[in-house]
Structure formats: C-alpha cells, structure tokens
Amino acid sequence: MKNDSVPPTLTFLWRLITYSPWRYLAAAGGWALFHLWPLLPGVLGKLLFDVLEGRAAPGITVWTLVAIVVAAGLARCAAIIGATVAWAGWYLRARGLVQRNLLARVFRLPGAQAMPTNVGESISTVRDDSDAIALMGGWGFDMMSGLIFAGGGMIILLSVDVKITLIVMVPLAIVLGLAQFARARAYRIREQSRDATAKVTGTIGEIVVAVRAIKAANKEKEVVERLRADNRVRKTAMIRDKVQSLAIDSVFNSTASLGAGLTLLVAAGQMRGGDFTIGDFVLFSTYLMQVADYTAFMGFLVRTYQQSGVSFVRAAALLQGAPPMTLVDHHPLHLRHDPPPPAPYPDVEPLRELEVRSLTHVFPGSGGIRDVSMTLRRGTVTVVTGEVGSGKTTLLRSVLGLYAAQDGEVRWNGSRVDPGDFMIPPRVAYTPQNPALLSGSIRENILLGLPEDGLERAVQMAVLGPDVERLDDGLDTEIGVRGVRLSGGQVQRTAAARMFARKPSLLVMDDLSSALDVTTEQELWRRIFATDATCLAVSHRPAVLERADQVLLLKQGRVIAAGPLAELLETSADMRMHYRLPRE
C-alpha cells in the first residue's frame, strides 16, 4: 500500500543528512573505513601463500605482512570510536528533528482533533517511526560503503580470474532479482506487523491510564485477556515478518556460500594445472565468505529501505495534510543553550463584537453542530445550554478553532478570522471541561511560559489561593502526572487560573464549575462577573443562566432558542423543561 503523496525515501534522507552534515560525514568516513577493511585480509592471505610458495615480489616477508595486519587493526579501532561518537550525535539530532517536526505539526492542528488515531498509536509513531527514519541515515553510508566494497572486491577478483568470477556472480544476480520480487510483499507484511505493534502499545496505554477504573470494576483479568488477544495477533504478524526476513536472508546467504563451492568445482581443473594458485583460492574463498555476508547485508539494507518507507507513510499520516517533507524541515533544536523564551503577546485590538455565522461541524456518525450563529458584544455574558450530546462542547471548540469548521465563519470586530490561530490568548482563553495538565508545578501549569506578573491575580481569580496555602510547597507543589495529586476541583481551578493569567478579553469556559463545591463555585462566578470580561460559557446552573445577557439553547446541534432567560422561559417549552426552579 504505497502512498503516492509520499516522496521517495532518498529525498527525505538527503534533507535529514544535511541537517548536521559534518557529523554525518565524520560518521560516514569512519564507517566506510570500518566496512572496507574486510577487503584487506583476503589480499594479505593471498600474499602470504605467494610468499610461502616463492611467487611474491622480493622484499615482502611474512613479517612485513604481520606488521600490516597490526597497523590496519589499530586504524580500524580509531575509526570505530570516531564514527560511533559522531553517529550518536547525528542520530539523536536527526531523530529529534523528526520528532520536533511531528510535535510542531500536531500542535498546529486544531487542538481537539490533532491526532488521526488514538493517542497511544500516535505516540508509537513519534517513538518508533522517528527511530526507523533516523536509522535510515546509517543506511546511507552503509549502502555507499557496501557498494564500494563490492566494486573493489569485484575488480580484485576479476584481475585474478575473469571466468571464475563471472560464474560466481551469475547466482548473485539471480538472488538480487528474487529480492526485488519479494519487495511488494515485504511492504505489506511489515505494515501489518507495525499496526499490530501499535495496537498492543495502544492497549497497554489504555490499561495504564485506566488502572483505577479497571481495579474498581474488578476486571483486571478480562483486560489482560484483551491484551493477550492483541498480543496473539502481533505474534502472528511479527513471526510472518521475521520469517520472511529470514527467508530472504538465507536465500542471500546460501546462494553466496554455494558460490564458494562453485568456485572449487570450476577451479578444480585450473588448480591441477597450476594456473589458479592456492593464494588465489584463499583470496576467492575469503572474499566469498565476506561477499556472502555483504550480499546478505545489502539485502538487509534493501529491506530496511522498504520498511522505513512504512514508517514514513505512518509519520506522514500523523501530519494530516501537511506536505510530507515537513517531517525533515530544518529547525534549531537548541541543544547547547536554552531555547529562546516565547515571544511576549502582541498588542491586540480588544473585543468589541464577536460574530459567529452559520458555524457547522458534524461528526461522521452523529452529533456535532449545524448552522449555529450568535453575536457576543463586549462585556456581555453568553451561556450555552442544552442536553447531553446536543453539541455544546463542539460549539465552543469550533468557535475556538479547536475543531476545524466545516462551514460558516467567525468575525472579530467585524473582520473574518481563522479561529485556530486567532482565537487564542491574549484575545481569548479557554478552560476545557476536562483540563489536561502537564507534570510539573502548579506555577508552571498556570504560566506555561508566561512571565510571573499575572500569576497572583490569576490564582486569586480562580479561588485557588486557600488550596495553595494548604500545600507544603505552595505554587511550587509538583502536581504529578496529569495532575493526579490534585483533586478534580483543584485541577479545574488550576486550568481556570491558567486562563485568567492570559488576561484575555474573552473568557470561554466549558462547564467550569462542574467539579466544585457550592461556596467555591459561587465565589468563582462572583469574581468573573465582577470583571468587565466578555464571557462565553457552557453551564446548566440556574444562577448563571439568570445572570446571562443571552442564553443559547442547543438541541441536536442546532440553536432552538436564543435570548435572555426570562424571554426564553416564556417562548420556549424546551427551555421550561430544561430550567428547574430552585426547590423550596
């Protein structure tokens, strides 16, 4: 399944190599020396027998040859060390670059639909496929050295005996043809085993995320059973993948070693006649041992090349529409110094009016919003309400560009904007329904790179102060992975503080107060209403609905009523059903 939109692997590779060319050259030089070195023992072996049989040039003794062996061995050691260090530096840069570009692309996409498959699978792409892609760099010089080795070896062999050399080369040519034939198949099976691997990683990912729920459900065995099923599929796919590799390898290997036997067979007559010396045979048999290894090595390189194609396709899929070459775009990786601090927010025109026209975003199955329009004037409060699955969150995400709008437009102070890059701080800030925090301190999570000056006010606005005071390290308390050391309410208010710290002129909140207790919640709304910020919020709370300048009632993705609450209660039966008067 070759993706035509993906350019050839070589083009990628060239861009990747030129990212850190000197390091690459150093590694390539060292490895070339390393790979070419095996040409030497054959030649030296032939010379030894020539010396012993008295055929060698005068002046060359056994001890000359021993000295050459030692000198060459030491040179090889130096090459190994130099090449490894240069390669490690290049490899991590190349892999880092691919990962950086993948992440940067994921971050540029609409935030709530940034990944094409589940997160576990996307992580597997960033981890494993970036590795396969960077390893292709090594493939470049391995291939080059391999070709030079084969060429040099051939010239030496041809100079000894043309007929025998050619008879040995014919089976090798056939083998290469066979390898080409196996190519299409290799591609498909590799893809299956990669997918099966990603599935296992995805399942393990779900298990470790859901530990508490699984324990609570007492279904540990069943969940592991599911992993077992995925494991079985992967095992079958992997064994097929490996067996295929083994089969190709062994075809390469055995054809070459059968070539060695062939040499004996063909050379038998000439050796009796003395045209083909023992030294010549040593050269042939030594080279054939290595040519066997090298043919297999080249076969391996061909397969690696094909297999890395799969990784490119998967990585390109994660790019979701960006040109595949974006993967290897050159960007600084800041490996010597800290990256420059993010640019301060530009001065922006404060909100006077936000207009949403005919916004539509529907999902393949069901759900989403259709043709939603609304206008928010400065300083007003707009509350979106409606039953489960009516599209409230989708509406907020579409307005913010976290979903790509399929139709309709968003206008800021009268001009049409691209929400994804425009409806962000310092104009707009957002607290999602289930905020995701990063490992680190509360402070880091609120600021996310902003200067400290707005921190105190943000903490105060979010009613986070008393909680922070009770923590041992205050704002520097480590919150643990995904904020597990905080309660649900604390996570939500940390996210709210993060929103306030951005000093936006429009606040967008998705069921902000859902995990809060009554007093905290009341205080939070009081503080929000005390500012002159424009608000767009999803809420079902009567008090919030009462305070709203306009209420939008959603049903099956459409606005079925809009206006002040009092008006809606008169005109809309749905609203009356929805709104529950305080119990007496």
Next chain:
Amino acid sequence: MTGGVTHGALLRTYLGPQRASVVVMAVLLLCSIALEIAEPRIAAFFIESVQLGRAESTLVGISLVFLAVAAFRQLAKVIAAYASERVSWTATNAAREDLAAHVLSLDLGFHESRSPGELIERIDGDVNQVAEFFSSLIVHLIGNAVLVLGILGALTFVDWRIGLTFAAITLLGYFFLAQVAGVATVKWEADREQSAKFFGYVSESMRATEDLKSSNATEYALSRFHKHLRSWLPVKVRAEGWGSAIWVVLSLVFTAGSAFAFGYGGFFYQNGTVSLSGVFLIIAYATMLNTPMEVLRHQVQALQQASAAIRRMAELFGHKPTILDGTRTLQKGALSVRFDHVTFSYQDKKILDELTFEVPAGTSFGLVGRTGAGKSTIAHLMFRMYDPVQGRVLLGEVDTRDATLSSLRSQVGFVTQDVQVFDATLRENLTFFDRSVDDSLLLSVLDTLELRPWLDGLPDGLSSRISPSSLSAGQAQLLALARVFLKDPGLVILDEPSSKLDLVTEAMVERALDRMLAGRTSIIIAHRLDTILRTDHTLVLSQGAVVEHGVTADLLADPDSHLSELYRVGRVLQ
C-alpha cells in the same frame, strides 16, 4: 513472582513451558555449527588433493560434498531461527501480560508517581528488548560461543601451541569485553531512563493538545521538548561511546588473531612442521573466528540493553501491592458501612483523623464538604484502593482487609468523576472486556437507563466502536452508571453523579438512580445540595473530621446547622 527476578528465573518461568521447541532449536543449531567447522576441513582436503595430483573426478566429488554441506547448514539455520522466533514471542507475550497484570495489581500510590508513557515504556519497550534476549541472544550467543570452542578445538588439532595461543587471545578478549560491557550496561540504563522520561513528556503533551493550543502555549511545550532532548544528548553519546568500546576490544582480538595466524603459519611452514594445506586451515579458522566474534559483539551489545531492561522489569516486579487479598467473602445484598476511628495519611499529610460513622444497610448517606475535605479518600477506603493507617473500615461487619478483593470490588460500585472510555466496542466498554456477560443483560441495563434510542442510533448496535473523543461527557457519565448497574452491587458510591449533565439528562439519571439505589446502600458525595435531598443521613466533613452528622431532614430543618447554612448559600446558585 518474587522480588529478585534474575535472568535464570526469567528463563525458567518463560522458557520452561516450551522445552520441546527449545530442544529442537538446540539440536538444529549444533548440527549447523558442526557443519560450519567441517567446511574448511573439506577445502583443505581439496588443496591437499590438488597438491598430491589426484584425479579431477575426485576434486569434483570433494567440491560437491562441500556444496551439499553448505546447503544443509543453511537450512538448519533457518529452521532454528524460526523456532527461536516462535519461542521468543510466546515467552515475551507472556511476560508482557504478566507485567500488565502485575502493574494492575499495584497500589494507586505507585501509579500516581508514574506517567502512562513511562509505564508503556516499561511494559512494552523493555519487554521488546527482552524479546531480543530470548530469541537472537540465546540462539546466537550460545550458538556462537559453541562455534568459537569448536574452532579453537580444530586449531589445537593442527598444532597445540596455536590452539593455546588463540585460546589465550579469546579468553583475554572476553575478560576485557566483560569489563567494558559492565560499564556500558550502566550507561545504557541511563540512556533508557532518559528515553522513558523523554517519551513520558511527549506522550503527556500530545494528550494535552487542546489545552496547549487554546492557551497559546505550544511554543512553550516545544521548548520543554527541546530541554528534554538536550538532557538526553550527552547521555546517549556516552552510552553509544561505551557500546563502541566493545567493538574496539573485539577488533583488537581479531587483529591479534590474524597477526598470530600469519606469523605461526609462515614460521611453521618454513620450519617444515605444517604443510600448505595446514597453513590454509590456520588462516581459514582464524578468519572464521571473526564472524562469530562479530555476531557476539552485536549480541553482547543487545545483551547489555536486555540486562538493563530485565533489571527494570525485576524492579517493577519487585514493587509489591500493600493491599493484600483477604479470605472472607462479602454477603450479597445491601451492605452496612462502618468507619471505626479511621485515620489516613498520604505522603505525611493527615487526610482523615479518627473518623467514625455508620451507614445502616439499605440506607442512603450523603457526604458534604469542601474540596480536599477527604470525601474521595473515604470512597477509596471502602474500595480498598488504600488501607487506613489506623482504625477499621467494615462492610457488612467484615473488615475490608479481611474480605477478598474480588468480592469487595464486585459488591461495591463506584461512579467516579472522570469516566474511562476505551477505544473499543460499546459492549467491551460496558463489560470491561468480560465476554461472559450476556447481550440481553446489557440491553436491559441500557433500557433501564433510557439509552435505547441512543443505542438504536449507533451503526452496529453493541458492536459499534466508541472512543473517548466520540462520547460527550454526559454520555460517558451514563456509560459509567451502566457499568455499575451491570455489577449489581450491594453498595454504591456516587462521586458527584450528575456533575456534567444538563437538566434533561440529569432527570434521566435521577430516574435511573431511583431504580438503582432501591434495595442497596448508597453513599453520595455531593457538591449540589439538591442531591443531598435524596439521602437519609448526611455527614458534613471538614479537613478529615466530622463537623456534623445527622438525619438529613432534621439538619435541613435546623436553621443553625452547617448543612442548612450551606443549603442557603447554595440556593443562590441552584
């Protein structure tokens, strides 16, 4: 499995059941090694025959034997490699499943200090490295070690001094190899550690795209990526550098071997001790020593990574759950709950302080208090996600520590604030992949929850695939209720049951709850006081201690009670 998981124990556990395959593998392997050692002998015999001027037909016969040996050796190798691949995947799949099961058995405290990315790396990444250990390592490492011994034997057969010299070179080489490998393993471990941290961060930031994007913080997230990469670089270079030191040692061994082979060959031939075919054998075997050494180099390198991975696996297996299984089975039906002077601390902070209360079987009980007052901890204690530091938690008058975990967790249903939705079918999501649950039961539960219209709208009914992103928060909440319904527990704990629902759905849930709570004990952690109205008793909690406890209606009727105070405040919002 006990704390110390050694290589040996790992082999016994995972290779033991596959003894037959392992034996077949070993026999084939030994065959191919014997043939490999025979090959130069045949070639030397050929040379000897040439020098003795034997007939061409004899020479042709010898080359044909050579060809046959070469072909058979290849075949044996492929079959052995295939067998080892099977053995390896069977063994490591089992290891992966055991690790996953073990990780699931560990306490919440363990999970709270580790990122999912890190655990994925442990269960999948590390086990993949161990797969190398099982397949290629065992075949190639042992196979090539045997081959080296065979070659040394063959060399000794030519002349004992040559055999001795090469044995000395090999031994010296492996001594240095072991030294270097020891250091390199440590460096590789540091490298893997960095890798796990790095991908922990990558995974976390990829899960937070919505937040990062809407906070205009993607630049910041990338700069943290850069910092992680930067701290990985020197560790990686050091690990690779030490890895290459192994190659250097092997290269030196080979250089010394060739030099001695040339020297001995030349010297003994000129001495008249060996013939030309003898020199050929010495050179051929010395060259052959190169190949297994090269493979050994690869394998020793992989072994370092695998040992590092095995060490981390052992470390993971070494974590023991402190929540140990009891022996008593909880009775079916509504359970009474009693907290008897329960104290609980987490990371040296006292969360609950000598808490005592009682909930009679079949009644409904409300828990009210500020965030962080200890409500979630109470729920977790009933579930035995934690054990109390002091005091007892009794369900149906059985100490939770004495009850079997399976009876406890099937008798207690817990609806949490955040619902875990799997990327799987609706059926699997409802049953947690338990295939023994009948579809008709699922359908009746969905009916009870009034979810039938939703189900009918799905393309494949119960087999429709759902994912976290395709469900709204409210649908997820209803899914959580359905899961608890399926369990039919005697005690239900509801943590903010309707927190994310709109009023229509909430009404739906309320009706469902009325049915669900009938005949069961329920404990409701409520932030909304409306929810409290359905409870018989209420406990107001503050900083881990009881502030107020009584009959809900009485507390609400008393204008001076904390509850009615909270209710008045709440009315402003509700």
